[in-house]
Structure formats: C-alpha cells, structure tokens
Amino acid sequence: MLRYILKRLLIMIVTLWIIITVTFVLMISIPGSPFNSEGSSNATVQANLEKHYNLNEPYHIQYLLYLKSIVTLDLGPSIKQPNQTVNDLLGRGFPISFELGIITVAVAIVSGITLGIIAALRHNGIIDYLAMGLAVLGISIPNFILATLLIQKIAVDWELLPVATWSSPAHMILPILALATGPMAIIARLTRSTMLEVLTQDYIKMARAKGLSPWKITIKHALRNALMPVVTIMGTLLASILTGTFVIEKIFAIPGMGKYFVESINQRDYPVIMGTTVFYSAFLIFMLFLVDIAYGILDPRIKVHKRGGE
Numbered sequence: 001m002l003r004y005i006l007k008r009l010l011i012m013i014v015t016l017w018i019i020i021t022v023t024f025v026l027m028i029s030i031p032g033s034p035f036n037s038e039g040s041s042n043a044t045v046q047a048n049l050e051k052h053y054n055l056n057e058p059y060h061i062q063y064l065l066y067l068k069s070i071v072t073l074d075l076g077p078s079i080k081q082p083n084q085t086v087n088d089l090l091g092r093g094f095p096i097s098f099e100l101g102i103i104t105v106a107v108a109i110v111s112g113i114t115l116g117i118i119a120a121l122r123h124n125g126i127i128d129y130l131a132m133g134l135a136v137l138g139i140s141i142p143n144f145i146l147a148t149l150l151i152q153k154i155a156v157d158w159e160l161l162p163v164a165t166w167s168s169p170a171h172m173i174l175p176i177l178a179l180a181t182g183p184m185a186i187i188a189r190l191t192r193s194t195m196l197e198v199l200t201q202d203y204i205k206m207a208r209a210k211g212l213s214p215w216k217i218t219i220k221h222a223l224r225n226a227l228m229p230v231v232t233i234m235g236t237l238l239a240s241i242l243t244g245t246f247v248i249e250k251i252f253a254i255p256g257m258g259k260y261f262v263e264s265i266n267q268r269d270y271p272v273i274m275g276t277t278v279f280y281s282a283f284l285i286f287m288l289f290l291v292d293i294a295y296g297i298l299d300p301r302i303k304v305h306k307r308g309g310e
Contacts, residue, residue, distance in 0.1 A: 109187060115188040
C-alpha cells in the first residue's frame, strides 16, 4: 500500500506540473499586457509596472519564478487588487466556495442514492417513473439556467427565499439546489441501475431465503456493492461541482473564489488566474486520490498488487 501511495503521489506531482506549464503557456500566449487598459499612454509607467511584476523578464525566467512561488506557497501579488496577494484572495474566498461545494456534494449524494434506491425497490412503478423523470430533467437542465429559473420563481415571484449573498442558511438553499440537481440525477440513475443488477444476484436471493428483513438486505448487502460505480464517478462529479460553483457564485453574488476568478479573467490578472487554476487543480487531484483509496474501503476484494500478479 505504501508503494502504491508513493507511486500515486509521484503521478500527482507530474500531473500538477503539466497543468502549471500549460496554464503558464496559455497566459503568455494572450496578446497585449494587463496594463493596456490602465488608461495611461505613458510607456515609462507601464514599463515600471511590468518590471514590478516580473513581466519584463524572458519567459523562461518568468516560468522559473512562478515554479518557485508555487513551491514556497507564495503565489504573489494580485495585479488588479491593490495590496492583495493571491494567497489573501484564496484564504478569503475558498472557504466559502468549499462550503458551498461540500454541502452540494453531500446533498447530491444523499438525495441521489435515496432516490435511486427507492426507484429500484419500486421498479416499473409510478414512483420509479417519477424518480427517473425527475432525474432526466435534472441532467438535461444546465445549472445556470436552473439557477435563473429558481431566482425568478422562488425568490422574485413567490418571495419565499432570498436571492443573493451567503449570510444565512436561507441564502444557501437556492444555489445548493441549482448545483446539486444535476449530480443528484446522475447518482440516482446510476444507483437505480446498479441496485437492480445487485438485487438479482445469488447472495441476495440467499439472504431473502434466510428470512432477513428487506431493510437489512438492501442496506447491508445490496447497497455496499451498488455504491462501487457511484464511487467511480465521484471524482468527475467533484470536479464538476467544485468548478461549477464559479458560475453559480457569480449568479447569486456569493463572495467565493468564483467572484475573484471571473473578475481576474475580465481584468487579465495573471497571478490570480494562474494561482486559482493551480490551487483548484491540486485540490481536485488530491480528491481523486481519496476516491481511489475509497475503493479499498468499500470493497475489501480490491487489493494493491505488484506488477505480474505478485
């Protein structure tokens, strides 16, 4: 297991280095300078600003300086946010984005698995059709369109919930609904299909023959094996949810990283764009690593072997 973890850590480092390099190349490929919109035609002022942010250095020097900043965990100052560093913006915005993302993941998993189990146990019944119809709608409607509809109907027309910010539990409901509906629908459909397959297995028939209660059969015997495909897609779902918060944060005026990331793109704030991209990439790579570890916890049959079946 230790050898496997070390190997995965090496792969994670190489993957992150590739992401850093690609992001840097994309940034320097953008024509112009972030100071072109400053409204100043003074070439001396722009030259001094570029020198201050090391933008006058050759590209390979800028690249090495940026690698150094990542290794030292100092992502540098923001170009457009006065007296603010990228670390400051991450420290202020990421906890809110993480809270939104983790609550959304929890809601999507719990509601999706529950809906999938109910649909499987009521196979070809009205509950099954309603649950899968809801799942199809959830997959079909993009979260930013759903967010707009929720704001219009629930917040504006019916005035049931507040529409923006992140200051109370009531403010969290609409953005969480907008983000969680799609992943919930995917998990529900996958759980239903795998549960239907698992419930036909011989060991489930044996458990029924022994007189075990339907609840015990479903939760203890069937669900654990049915969750394996769900765990398989959790890495992709986590990535889509955590990066999808950017758009939802902008729509609902949530002061998370989405606000700073979107503004940094509009303002061409290179350090914030690159710092946010690298930070989220590292976070998502780590989450994928945890998903791999979860395989062995859910299914003891999954073991780590050396090459050649040793």
